Amino acid sequence: xxxxxxxxxxxxxxxxxxSVCLLSFSDPQWAAETRPGQxxxxxxxxxxxPLLRRPISIGDIKGGTLYxxxxxxxxxxxxxxxxxxxxxxxxxxxxxxxxPADGEKNCLIGGGIGVAPLIYLLRVLTENKKKAVxxxxxxxxxxxYLTPYQDNGLFRSKENLFIxxxxxxxxxxxxxxxxxxxxxxxxxxxxxxxxxxxxxxEQEGRKKEWASWHSLEERMACGAGACLGCVVQxxxxxxxxxxxxxxxxxxxxxx
Amino acid sequence: MxxxxxxxxxxxxxxxxxxxxxxxxxxxxxxxxxxxALLGGICSKGLTRFPREGNxxxxxxxxxSGLLNSVGLQNMGVEAFLEKKIPELVKKKVTxxxxxxxxxxxxxxEMTALCDKAGGITAVELNVSCPNVKEGGxxxxxxxxxxxxxTAACRAATTKALIVKLSPNVTDITAMAGAALEGGADxxxxxxxxxxxxxxxDKRAPSIANVFAGLSGPAIKPVALRLVYQxxxxxxxxxxxxxxxxxxxxDALEFFMAGASAVQIGTGLFRDPELPxxxxxxxxxxxxxxxxxxxxxxTGLAIRR
Numbered sequence: 001x002x003x004x005x006x007x008x009x010x011x012x013x014x015x016x017x018x019s020v021c022l023l024s025f026s027d028p029q030w031a032a033e034t035r036p037g038q039x040x041x042x043x044x045x046x047x048x049x050p051l052l053r054r055p056i057s058i059g060d061i062k063g064g065t066l067y068x069x070x071x072x073x074x075x076x077x078x079x080x081x082x083x084x085x086x087x088x089x090x091x092x093x094x095x096x097x098x099x100p101a102d103g104e105k106n107c108l109i110g111g112g113i114g115v116a117p118l119i120y121l122l123r124v125l126t127e128n129k130k131k132a133v134x135x136x137x138x139x140x141x142x143x144x145y146l147t148p149y150q151d152n153g154l155f156r157s158k159e160n161l162f163i164x165x166x167x168x169x170x171x172x173x174x175x176x177x178x179x180x181x182x183x184x185x186x187x188x189x190x191x192x193x194x195x196x197x198x199x200x201x202e203q204e205g206r207k208k209e210w211a212s213w214h215s216l217e218e219r220m221a222c223g224a225g226a227c228l229g230c231v232v233q234x235x236x237x238x239x240x241x242x243x244x245x246x247x248x249x250x251x252x253x254x255x
Numbered sequence: 256m257x258x259x260x261x262x263x264x265x266x267x268x269x270x271x272x273x274x275x276x277x278x279x280x281x282x283x284x285x286x287x288x289x290x291x292a293l294l295g296g297i298c299s300k301g302l303t304r305f306p307r308e309g310n311x312x313x314x315x316x317x318x319x320s321g322l323l324n325s326v327g328l329q330n331m332g333v334e335a336f337l338e339k340k341i342p343e344l345v346k347k348k349v350t351x352x353x354x355x356x357x358x359x360x361x362x363x364x365e366m367t368a369l370c371d372k373a374g375g376i377t378a379v380e381l382n383v384s385c386p387n388v389k390e391g392g393x394x395x396x397x398x399x400x401x402x403x404x405x406t407a408a409c410r411a412a413t414t415k416a417l418i419v420k421l422s423p424n425v426t427d428i429t430a431m432a433g434a435a436l437e438g439g440a441d442x443x444x445x446x447x448x449x450x451x452x453x454x455x456x457d458k459r460a461p462s463i464a465n466v467f468a469g470l471s472g473p474a475i476k477p478v479a480l481r482l483v484y485q486x487x488x489x490x491x492x493x494x495x496x497x498x499x500x501x502x503x504x505x506d507a508l509e510f511f512m513a514g515a516s517a518v519q520i521g522t523g524l525f526r527d528p529e530l531p532x533x534x535x536x537x538x539x540x541x542x543x544x545x546x547x548x549x550x551x552x553x554t555g556l557a558i559r560r
Binding site for chain 1: 277
């Protein structure tokens with residue numbers, strides 16, 4: 001599964017909410033090779049400002065098409081959001097080590113843009129005939145991009161998808177970790193989102209002695225393990241988010 | 256056919272494109288994208304006598320057309336590199352320049368001796384200019400006496416090509432270049448990163464954990480060009496490897512015309528991992544179209560005598 005640099009043609013690039021976009025392009029080879037939790041480095045400008053590629057996690061894959069959810073947070077993602085169908089982009093990947101997708105029972109906890117990698121994870125787990133439920137949290141209904149994306153047949157509402165909002169404007173009021181306590185059986189905990197959310201999930205998971213995996217984020221340059229810029233502190237010392245991660249086990253993180 | 260070889264000391268490199276230390280890992284990270292054996296050589300990640308954990312995160316911040324980094328020489332140590340990485344690189348026919356950073360003159364000399372004994376290393380690049388470590392590092396690179404004595408000590412420890420990577424964070428780079436040449440350097444790398452910083456306004460704090468960091472990328476190209484020009488004008492016989500913000504073949508040509516004999520590609524790799532090959536092809540094409548028999552014929556063309 002070698003990383004490659006390809007020129008892709010944008011299939012769609014549209015806003016799902018005020019600030020979250022959905023980008024897609026067709027690439028059957030990458031569609032077959034990419035694992036949930038891996039990411040791609042996208043060059044948003046041929047100019048040198050912004051200079052670096054943007055690392056974006058794989059959000060979903062179906063029918064040979066790759067889907068990426070990204071939040072407009074700065075200059076790079078703003079430029080990316082203005083790209084139109086038919087324009088080309090230089091994309092590098094797939095990068096990093098993803099989530100394991102072979103556990104029998106899986107609890108997926110995501111917050112904000114961190115829900116995105118869990119969508120493809122949910123799809124792969126479901127296809128592998130594993131039990132998996134995604135708990136996705138957002139500040140409010142306006143920031144929920146799962147609902148606008150839902151009409152794709154993946155989610156069977158009230159069965160494998162639960163939405164939470166902090167203000168209660170959609171789904172259950174509160175954080176997506178609030179129901180872990182009530183969950184039964186030995187499950188795998190797979191999370192992505194703000195650090196406090198992943199930490200809360202890990203704490204709940206530890207009470208149940210669940211094995212856990214968390215997808216981390218750090219400022220990144222090369223994406224290939226060459227520049228050593230994106231380290232995080234782990235119990236084994238500095239590890240690279242781009243190459244050793246972005247997914248790490250709960251056991252190896254210092255919390 | 257354009258003559259692409261570059262001679263440094265007794266070593267002949269097959270062409271003029273190299274990857275800069277700290278941007279190409281230990282040489283195998285990008286092999287999915289291109290074969291590093293196609294390059295003149297690769298400069299290893301900065302190696303120290305013993306393994307180093309490097310600086311705490313965050314280590315990076317993007318700036319307009321630039322990148323600030325403070326990795327702090329995280330590396331596996333020179334011996335691990337020679338044992339674990341070199342045999343693979345030799346098998347793959349990759350030409351390796353070992354970039355070494357000592358805390359003391361003795362460490363520099365000891366590491367040079369280790370590299371001299373090891374097969375598979377073509378040249379040693381002395382990193383007397385890392386801005387991101389407290390001890391050694393740039394402190395050596397801003398002092399002529401230190402540069403002269405470290406270079407001389409390493410010269411005595413090896414017959415391999417010896418390169419000194421200079422710091423741009425000095426008042427007069429020609430004094431530093433002169434000291435390295437007197438110490439016995441076969442070539443000079445001009446230059447390392449410029450010391451800078453960024454502030455996170457929302458956090459009311461420096462953007463990088465180590466506060467100060469090395470600036471690279473197109474933002475520093477004009478400064479690096481000026482430094483190459485100054486060194487070549489003062490020392491016409493010196494062989495210069497230029498480094499600083501190259502993202503295109505034309506950038507490389509600017510450096511050749513300012514006095515470089517070879518170029519090191521660094522930060523540009525992060526946006527275009529195939530950039531070293533693009534630069535190699537682009538510069539060759541320019542030579543063919545303009546009737547230059549070799550890249551050496553372009554070196555220094557822009558220097559006013």
